[in-house]
Amino acid sequence: MDIIVEKVTKLYGAQKAVDNISFKVNTGEVLGFLGPNGAGKTTTMKAITCFLAPNEGDITVGGLSVRENPEKVKSLIGYLPESNPLYQEMQVVDYLAFVAELQGVPKEQIPGRIREMIKICGLSGEKSKNIRELSKGYKQRVGLAQALIHDPEVLVLDEPTTGLDPNQIAEIRDLIRKIGKEKTVILSSHILAEVEATCDRILIISNGRIVANGTPAELRMRAHGDEILKVKIGGGEPEDIFIALEDLETVRSIAIMDNSPEYFEVHSHENENSARPIFEMCAENNWYIEELTPVETRLEDIFREVTMN
Amino acid sequence: MSKTWTIVRRELQSFFDSLTAYIMLVAFLGFSGFFTWISGNDIFFIGQASLQSFFSIAYWTLFLFIPALTMRQLAEENKTGTLEMLLTKPISDWQIVFGKFLSTLILIVIALFLTFPYYFTVWSLGPIDHGAVILGYVGLILMSSAYISIGLFASSVTNNQIVAFLLALIIGIFFHVIFGVLASSLTGAAGSVFDYLSMSTHFSAISRGVIDSRDIIYFLSIVVMGLMGSEASLAKRNLN
Structure with a gap:
């Protein structure tokens, strides 16, 4: 009904x-x-x-x-x-x-x-x-x-x-x-x-x-179209990794997570995907990916965004 | 109609579950019995086989007890929010108000029914005017209806039971006493208006065994106004 x-x-x-x-x-x-x-x-x-x-x-x-x-x-x-x-x-x-x-x-x-x-x-x-x-x-x-x-x-x-x-x-x-x-x-x-x-x-x-x-999925898409990846890379100095990540073309910005410095939060440019470049970068430098997780925008963020103004 | 009856049954059950009904019945029978049979202007003092003294006691005891019964009925529902639950069920505002009115009236009728032994006792003492007794009871029921609807209205405008009780008594005292006093101290048109508005004019006419359509219209119009007022304060949630 x-x-x-x-x-x-x-x-x-x-x-x-x-x-x-x-x-x-x-x-x-x-x-x-x-x-x-x-x-x-x-x-x-x-x-x-x-x-x-x-x-x-x-x-x-x-x-x-x-x-x-x-x-x-x-x-x-x-x-x-x-x-x-x-x-x-x-x-x-x-x-x-x-x-x-x-x-x-x-x-x-x-x-x-x-x-x-x-x-x-x-x-x-x-x-x-x-x-x-x-x-x-x-x-x-x-x-x-x-x-x-x-x-x-x-x-x-x-x-x-x-x-x-x-x-x-x-x-x-x-x-x-x-x-x-x-x-x-x-x-x-x-x-x-x-x-x-x-x-x-x-x-x-x-x-x-x-x-x-x-739908929950639609709302997430609308709030943040950009991809965010949580990456942990082993086999190199964090400073080198940071610089190398920054040099990738698809990457807009990188943040180091406060509570766990070995993790990087990689924000891609709009409609770009950074997983493959990161893999290739690691292969070139002989590093290895320990962890790579897409970060979903939480509903809380959407909620705050649309109700705060 | 069956939904009104559902409301009536729940209200009656709540009167009896909360002991209100028992306290009211015991107090009513105690007071009216004491003053009818034992103290002051009692039946033996008057020396006639008549229930007049009972009716004039009941005239006051009901006036005081009815607001205590009605004060809870809408004020509490308003306070606890159960009114919202009721009003979102397929039942009209009028059915809710009328159901509550009817439940209290039924309790009063039960109380009056329990005084029938007085009637049989007096009957056994001497020749009694049956018509006057029956009309006396009818008069008490009509008067109770009027005060119940006033009490419901008072209960509908507040969510505080004490306020509802006092408001019902204040409105009631005008009909019960003040209009009568004004009628006796004023002359001319104003005097007769107040005389018509006074509850005791109509009640004493009926309890003497004289029934007139004007008396019936008087009581029924108070009932209708009280119930419509209560319904209007339920509908007030939609006014701004």
């Missing part, structure tokens, strides 16, 4: 929380929403889930507009809000039953759905405890279970892995990837590794505007 966000603007007073943003999420796609705090991620998610109405523009989920058919749209979406609000005094199963009824799950299917959610989210030991007594990680699982209870076509998760331990994070990521194969998933995070690990496409948002949009 596609989500189309079209020229959406949301104001808080005079401040533009979201400024004329448009994007599309296709069925079977996991979209990662990245951005610094206060960039407008949560506001956009609240607009998609019909909690806030946009001041301008429109959002359609599966062809239904949030303005005209909010109730229908809401029933298609499973939403895990950022603060993961839960009724603390309720038992886990009662809470899930309550949400299932609100979501309009037919009565006879509710016990089955609850059993399934408890299994998927690993809550079997906690199902008859009061939500108040659960640890943060288990509360987060309950939040996820209530979002999934009606088997929604669209899943909107606002920072789904906060407060979880590494094992739980890995489980939740697996779960999101599995769901993302058939359903449409939007998740926000400021943990870049998480977005990279789970999302097909990344949307970086800053000051209410989209500043980057693409």
Whole structure:
């Protein structure tokens, strides 16, 4: 089920929380929403889930507009809000039953759905405890279970892995990837590794505007087209090697790594490849390559680059 | 409608799980029982087989207890963020407000139902005007509905329960006492307006066994205004 966000603007007073943003999420796609705090991620998610109405523009989920058919749209979406609000005094199963009824799950299917959610989210030991007594990680699982209870076509998760331990994070990521194969998933995070690990496409948002949009690989390409190689060469004096590397035609600059002086970071000119010249240089001088690794631009760098200005 | 009912069931369960319901029932029955049967202007003092003294006690106890029941209902949801969870489910603002209203009303009806032994006791003591008793209960239910909707409105404008409680009492005291006082001290059009606005005018008319469409309209319009006000403050999230 596609989500189309079209020229959406949301104001808080005079401040533009979201400024004329448009994007599309296709069925079977996991979209990662990245951005610094206060960039407008949560506001956009609240607009998609019909909690806030946009001041301008429109959002359609599966062809239904949030303005005209909010109730229908809401029933298609499973939403895990950022603060993961839960009724603390309720038992886990009662809470899930309550949400299932609100979501309009037919009565006879509710016990089955609850059993399934408890299994998927690993809550079997906690199902008859009061939500108040659960640890943060288990509360987060309950939040996820209530979002999934009606088997929604669209899943909107606002920072789904906060407060979880590494094992739980890995489980939740697996779960999101599995769901993302058939359903449409939007998740926000400021943990870049998480977005990279789970999302097909990344949307970086800053000051209410989209500043980057693409697959992780595309974003990397765009940010740094130039090749960077980490090289360790043996059999010669580092000074000689440094000078020889500098003389190569394809090389723009060389940096010596601070913490390990025998490593060089070789930056090539645009659209040039330095691996072969380095090999030939070593062969000429009777040196040998101990290590040669291409350095990938990290998503962190891209993130900083597009959100700092 | 079934979704409103889902809200009603959860609210009632929360009243009973949190002991609020039990405390309210015990306190209500204790106060009204004490003043009806044991102390002051009680039934034996009046010497008539009538529940008038119970109704005038309940008129005050309900006025004080209802804000304590409603103060939590929207203020807490607002504070803990569960309102966001509710409002992103396929349920309208109106269904949420009405469900909460109905749940509190049901609790009040349970409390009033538990006072039926008073009725049977008085009946066994002498000839009782059944019509007046039934209308007295109807009057209490109508008055409770009005205060519940005022309490819900107070709870919807804040996320602090104490503020909600006090605000409900302050709005309520106008209807309960102040308009009546103004009506008796003013003459002419202003006096009759305040007289119409005063809760006691309408309540005493009904509990004496006289029911008029103007009284019904009075209570229902307070209920509708309170509920619409609550719905409007839920929708306020979209105003700037």
